[in-house]
Amino acid sequence: MNIREFSQDLLKIYDEMWKSFSDYQKASGLHCLEGCGKCCNNPEVEASVFEMIPLALRMYDENRLEEWLEKLDDPQQKHCLMYEPQSSDGSLGMCGVYRERPSLCRMFGVSGFYNKRQGVTLSVCKLIREKYPELTITRESEVSEEKTPMLVNWSYRMASLDPALIQDLLPINQAFKKALEKVALYALYQDQH
């Protein structure tokens, strides 16, 4: 695998994914709350190692591989180390690596999925649901695979680039650390050739 080409291809998918989910939020009126970062403050955010390669490459290019490997060796927090909180309880804040953030971070707010009976269902973040209760019910009644960005379609899209992108999910800090280690190996190989 050419790691740079892989990263460029994945970033293109990430950009399209962001547009799809963000356009849906705008069109549906089910927006994330202003300044909210509560989901980033949750230790359950997961990603695959390969999803974190673009971010790891960026750190390599910025000469920050070692800095991040050290931070991730003994993380002082369980939730994402890339989160930049703006309030004391951590509920407000922003992503420090917005362009390279992995797929879950792009899809979490509002997205479509298939339920056990293969019906299309809308998944809406609890905070958005509480802020727009009536609109949520309306949008749930209108949900369709044509109008709603579907989680599974984007998973297929990533898997078509590389199946490893959707396999073996880890807590985000661990996935990032392993991606940095892969990039460090790549750097070593570059140095020797």
Ligand code: SF4
């Ligand atoms: S990568 Fe960014 S969006 Fe994703 S959990 Fe971390 S801070 Fe939040």
Ligand code: SF4
């Ligand atoms: S998905 Fe929910 S918790 Fe996350 S930023 Fe949007 S409103 Fe906040």
